Amino acid sequence: MAIVFHNVTHAYQAGSMLEETALQNISFSLDSGSFTALIGPSGSGKSTLIQHCNGLLLPTSGQVHVMDFTLEPNQKTKGLRELRKRIGLVFQFPEHQLFAETVEQEITFGPKNFGATKEEALGLAKQALHQLDLDESILNKNPFQLSGGQMRKVAIASILAMDPDILILDEPTATLDPVSRRELLSLLHRLCKEQGKTILLVTHRLDEVLAYADKVMVLKDGRLAFHGTTEELSNQSSMFSDLRIRIPSMLRLQQAYRRRFPGHPLPTDQSAEGWAKHLGEQIALCKMSNGKEEAGEELC
Amino acid sequence: MLVDKVMFGRYIKTDSWLHKMDPRAKITSMFLFVVIIMIAHSLWDLLLVTSFAIAIMASSKIPASFFVKAVRPLRFLILFLFLFQLFFHNQGELLVELGPISIYRGGILLAFLTAWRMILLISFTSLLTFTTAPLTLTKGVEGILEPFRFLGVSPERLGLMISISLRFIPTIFEETQKILKAQASRGAELSDLPWKEKGKMLMSLLVPVTVGAFRRAEDLVNSMEARGFVLGAPRSQYETLTWKVTDTVFLSLFFAIGLATLLII
Numbered sequence: 360m361a362i363v364f365h366n367v368t369h370a371y372q373a374g375s376m377l378e379e380t381a382l383q384n385i386s387f388s389l390d391s392g393s394f395t396a397l398i399g400p401s402g403s404g405k406s407t408l409i410q411h412c413n414g415l416l417l418p419t420s421g422q423v424h425v426m427d428f429t430l431e432p433n434q435k436t437k438g439l440r441e442l443r444k445r446i447g448l449v450f451q452f453p454e455h456q457l458f459a460e461t462v463e464q465e466i467t468f469g470p471k472n473f474g475a476t477k478e479e480a481l482g483l484a485k486q487a488l489h490q491l492d493l494d495e496s497i498l499n500k501n502p503f504q505l506s507g508g509q510m511r512k513v514a515i516a517s518i519l520a521m522d523p524d525i526l527i528l529d530e531p532t533a534t535l536d537p538v539s540r541r542e543l544l545s546l547l548h549r550l551c552k553e554q555g556k557t558i559l560l561v562t563h564r565l566d567e568v569l570a571y572a573d574k575v576m577v578l579k580d581g582r583l584a585f586h587g588t589t590e591e592l593s594n595q596s597s598m599f600s601d602l603r604i605r606i607p608s609m610l611r612l613q614q615a616y617r618r619r620f621p622g623h624p625l626p627t628d629q630s631a632e633g634w635a636k637h638l639g640e641q642i643a644l645c646k647m648s649n650g651k652e653e654a655g656e657e658l659c
Numbered sequence: 660m661l662v663d664k665v666m667f668g669r670y671i672k673t674d675s676w677l678h679k680m681d682p683r684a685k686i687t688s689m690f691l692f693v694v695i696i697m698i699a700h701s702l703w704d705l706l707l708v709t710s711f712a713i714a715i716m717a718s719s720k721i722p723a724s725f726f727v728k729a730v731r732p733l734r735f736l737i738l739f740l741f742l743f744q745l746f747f748h749n750q751g752e753l754l755v756e757l758g759p760i761s762i763y764r765g766g767i768l769l770a771f772l773t774a775w776r777m778i779l780l781i782s783f784t785s786l787l788t789f790t791t792a793p794l795t796l797t798k799g800v801e802g803i804l805e806p807f808r809f810l811g812v813s814p815e816r817l818g819l820m821i822s823i824s825l826r827f828i829p830t831i832f833e834e835t836q837k838i839l840k841a842q843a844s845r846g847a848e849l850s851d852l853p854w855k856e857k858g859k860m861l862m863s864l865l866v867p868v869t870v871g872a873f874r875r876a877e878d879l880v881n882s883m884e885a886r887g888f889v890l891g892a893p894r895s896q897y898e899t900l901t902w903k904v905t906d907t908v909f910l911s912l913f914f915a916i917g918l919a920t921l922l923i924i
């Protein structure tokens with residue numbers, strides 16, 4: 360288990376008049392090397408939840424176990440360094456947290472803090488830039504001169520350069536162009552499957568991550584409304600309308616397919632090409648079994 | 660967390676009678692209070708003023724911890740003033756002499772009184788923003804400046820400046836906290852760093868926070884203009900200020916205390 364939440368409740372400004380409960384009794388566990396998508400409407404507590412994973416926020420009650428670390432209410436922040444070295448957290452709007460004078464300083468900040476030498480850090484920085492398809496010439500630029508999307512990529516690169524075991528990203532794809540979005544997701548998928556990194560990704564676009572995620576968690580009003588595989592998710596259409604989340608087109612396609620061809624298997628390859636091929640085969644199958652075209656179309 | 664510790668400029672809704680007072684009465688009385696603190700020199704003056712202030716603070720229903728938090732950021736300034744008076748005031752009986760340091764009885768008394776007055780001043784005046792919503796406060800300032808219009812003062816302009824500044828204080832702290840959190844995630848926890856590093860790091864935050872503030876300010880100006888805001892143009896008022904009897908009574912209380920301190924001397 361990479362991350363385990365045990366009855367975690369979190370209240371901002373606990374004990375004062377401004378107290379505001381953001382998480383209530385959250386329990387779940389994430390396997391090492393899994394890819395989990397976390398969704399939920401605005402204000403449901405997603406950002407609050409993920410900040411518990413590296414001890415930036417501590418539970419008001421309950422416990423968080425991350426790898427071999429345990430985080431409890433009122434714990435000292437000393438000793439969290441080791442934990443933070445192994446967890447990379449990309450915040451919502453990461454471009455707002457850039458602070459260094461050059462991109463190089465920005466990206467090497469983490470690795471250097473965790474003991475990498477200057478050369479090692481630079482190597483890691485270049486690798487991270489490469490992974491995000493940014494040019495090395497950007498290293499000497501001032502981060503504030505970059506475009507919004509470039510800033511975001513630099514911020515993500517600054518986390519990747521730490522080479523953490525667990526990667527947690529809060530809506531990393533917002534403000535990126537469609538191509539970069541897909542590239543980032545497939546990069547995360549590769550890191551997960553090839554290097555065994557655990558990924559937790561907050562997103563509003565379930566559609567986008569469905570092909571990559573193993574599990575999906577849904578938060579609603581600070582409570583965990585659903586945690587399961589993407590297949591299990593397709594049986595939850597009432598939850599979607601409840602949460603006012605649009606059912607991902609992939610799930611809609613699967614549902615429509617099941618209604619139209621009851622009992623038929625879903626395509627093994629879930630990409631657009633796979634579906635087209637599969638549907639073609641289904642139609643051919645129908646035609647063959649009926650001999651006549653019109654009848655075949657009626658049946659299928 | 661940093662933001663939780665900063666109380667200055669915050670509005671705390673407890674719906675006490677102070678919250679319902681006319682902001683003009685509150686602002687004027689705060690000015691009077693500052694004057695009273697300045698003229699209150701003796702121990703007795705201060706005791707009187709302090710009990711008066713505590714009574715009003717208690718009736719605001721705001722927990723004492725909030726006032727403590729309001730004073731906290733200025734504790735070093737207060738300490739500095741305290742030590743300054745302690746070491747450099749040479750009246751009364753000489754009590755201690757250690758090399759270059761000499762402490763007199765008068766110095767001790769003055770040091771205590773100075774620190775006390777500072778604490779009283781900060782905690783009591785923070786009551787103004789604690790009990791007045793920013794918009795009402797702005798109205799109050801505009802109302803008070805109204806008589807000075809003929810001198811070329813533009814109450815709307817000043818009011819807008821004040822309300823925007825108040826609006827930005829928490830934002831700037833949030834922005835700072837965001838960067839601090841992000842840096843902690845990357846292995847630089849502020850509270851774990853030695854003093855020198857801490858200072859360096861806070862300095863390095865200056866640029867991004869300023870950049871962030873300018874970015875926000877620009878967005879704000881644009882969005883106000885996009886919604887047709889023109890400074891000084893006639894606008895309908897959502898809520899207008901009304902001066903009530905209680906406001907007069909409240910203000911007179913401060914005059915009374917002020918007179919009392921003058922007379923006790």
Ligand SMILES: Nc1ncnc2c1ncn2[C@@H]1O[C@H](COP(=O)(O)OP(=O)(O)OP(=O)(O)O)[C@@H](O)[C@H]1O
Nearest residue numbers: 371379381399400401402403404405406407408451
């Ligand atoms: N620093 C804070 N102080 C007080 N309350 C907060 C703070 N941050 C968040 N909250 C409150 O906690 C709740 C959950 O906020 P959170 O930021 O975790 O939501 P979210 O799911 O990330 O939303 P979004 O999708 O908009 O990012 C909200 O009601 C919010 O008002």
Ligand SMILES: [Mg+2]
Nearest residue numbers: 405406451529
């Ligand atoms: Mg969020």
